[in-house]
Amino acid sequence: MAHVEDRWMRKARGPDGKVLLDDRGRPVLEKDPTRYGKGSRWRLRYDGPDGREKNESFGRKVDADRRKIEVEADLQRGTYIDPDAGKVTFKAFAEEVIKNRTLNPSTRAKMHKRLATHVYPAIGGQELGRLAKRPSILQGLVTSLAEHLAPNTISVIMAHVNLVFTVAIDDELIVKNPLKSSAVVIPKATKKKLILWTADQVFDVHDALPERYQAMVDAGRGLGLRQGEIFAFSPDDIEWLPGVVHVQRQIKILNDRLIFALPKGDKPRDVPLSEGVKIALSEHMRRFEPVEVTLPWMKEDGPPHTARLFFANSFGRPVHPSTFLRTWHVALEQAGIVPLKRREKRGNDFREHGMHMLRKYFTSVLLAEGESPKAVADWLGHADGGALLLRVYAHVLPKSEQRMRRIIDAAMRRPDSAAGGPQAAQGRPE
Template identity: 45%
Template sequence: MAGHIQDRWYKTVTDAEGTSKRVKTDRYGLGMRYRARYVAPDGNERSKSFPDKQKRLAEAWLTQLAADMTRGQYVDPSAGKVTFQQFATKWLASQTTDVSTITAMELRFRLHVFPHIGSRSLNAFQPSHIRGWARALKDSGIAPSYQRVIFANVSAVFGAAVDDGRIPRNPCRARSVKAPKLDPRKLKPWTRERVIAVRGGLPEKYRTTADVAAGCGLRQGEIFGLAVDEIDFLGGIVHVVRQVKLVGSHLLFAPPKGGKLRDVPLPDTVSYVLAEHITRHPPIEVTLPWKAPNGPPVTATLLFYSRERKALNRNYFNMYLWKPALVSAGVIPKRLPGERFSESREHGMHALRHYYASVLLDAGENIKALAEYLGHADPGFTLRTYTHLMPNSQDRARKAIDEAFGTDAEDDGDSGEATAA
């Protein structure tokens, strides 16, 4: 790398006799004295100014740049002058994931990120800035799991900036920066009595949604998108192939979460109530765009739909059907006139999915199978979420050994040696 230090306060001149001497320039005493100049890998000249008495610092800066270029780690200092908000906005626009995921990320950035760190240039970030923002996020009172999602989104933006050569490293991955910790509280599944009570609080037309959630483990959107031809009554299988999503104010069909299509066992009890539901409330054809508001139209014969014979909107269902059912079951208090329902995030329809998982684990189902039924891509996630609900391993071990040796031990007077062997 060709680089040199320019002294803008002095210049060297040669007189008529060929003698060189240093004289003050017109800029003497004004602004930064030294300008470190170099040619970047793209062939363009770059420079950085340093104050008086900082020539050694300028030389060290050039030396570091030369080393970075040799290692292939050079980052153009001017590339990181764009603000976090500017870069994140372009990054969001380039994402190829589904529309609802992008919309959710945009909302997180707008509410919890841009007001705090959006105006700072990428190359001006230090780990301390991320620590301060993470602390503000924690103090805001939002759920730890949601904090982790927001933090991961921000880290992804910085990761993209590193990949694009705008900054040398991701400040979210500094050793002194800690990602938000998950709430240590363990998930507590509903009891059978509560499931029955909440189901009974739903309008008759929608009670079967609770049966499908608690009996098959489907997500809310998957239940809303369930079509009659995806129920195999003879084979005892539910084919989960779509969900109803809400993107802004638009309802649309989309693949299940993570694009993971799956088959779920259909218990006889759920099969019976589904058949009865179909008799009382015949399925109807509903057409929605596929995956995006401007996507191609797709038609499905849905089992559950609104009074207007449209796909169910989660906002309407949760506010006007689900929460009143929680009130009737005594899960949350009654809403006072003019006020909102109490916060009930842990008592959303997802609670029926947790109940489903707890019942299967208690019956001895293995984690891999449960993960498949729930549509989890990673069985490790299933294990971390529900491991405390698994039957006690010590109890199982004692029972297994007792069953293996118990009868023989009673018949053999020297049972101590037999079990010790």
């Protein structure tokens, strides 16, 4: 059982060394000259689940008594957590979480950078146990981030912080997650208006790009590939006769170095290859011979991986995302999508009209024609079975009434004699 003792007082003893008792038979207490007035007065002592004695100090007896009740209840329920466990700093534990978490190298690097830049300077040196008891500290962090970051960015950063506290609870270092407190209000991520290119805009960007990069537009709008997947796209990924593309790698930047990696989510996928895209890629190969490129696989010191790539720069090297960005921006200007004037104020315009617009075009065209959202999600490499597409692209989906009219009109058309089959042979009833 737990016991609260007064550290400033001691049992008084008589000349014979025996403990003095009052008229009720209880020990008489006197000030301990070596401890009185020094440090916290009240000490709670108890045996932990491991059988070792634990002790906690308090300035007020009421706090020690309250903690005594909590400890005894936690020990009985089996939910006791050693208060010393939470003395590890947030930064030290977060770095351990990042190191041990199953993440691809680029995701691990991004998580570390976000925490190191925005979180560690504020709370990195504070103990997990203290932060768990002080939600107001986390609200202060959120408030400071809101002064210079957008809600969407804050949401991502605080998701990392939440992961650290969640793991700390699982490791029994703290009892509760301070981010779950009603005192912490994280700005809601704003829902951006869906921007889609027209067919003319897609063709205009295609024509504005250098010839060696024009087929990138065909790969994006015709296969729904991400930018990194386009840069790593190989003729060897294609089964030409059945018309299937195996999306199985991308090019990423990791610590300023290019690497090959699995597609986003480490999930390869297959995409049907249309005849139009097949012709465009074949014509591109006729004019620009594929280039064999070797890069590390998945991490900087990963094993070498070699692939013949559709796209390379004029020096026969893989396309670097940072270098290509300028080429893409020029094409946006020439296509009239981003205006030539006010160059210093067009950062958002360029970000909104990245290569992902080709992937969005691919998605919107298929959904508008009534293709199954689940099928489109599979071709895009989404793991939610099309739920996200239904939310984001709901307005481009054909209405039920429109589909119904087309289906009924088609069913009411009389089959001709050549294609009518059994129905045509039956003729009309007399």
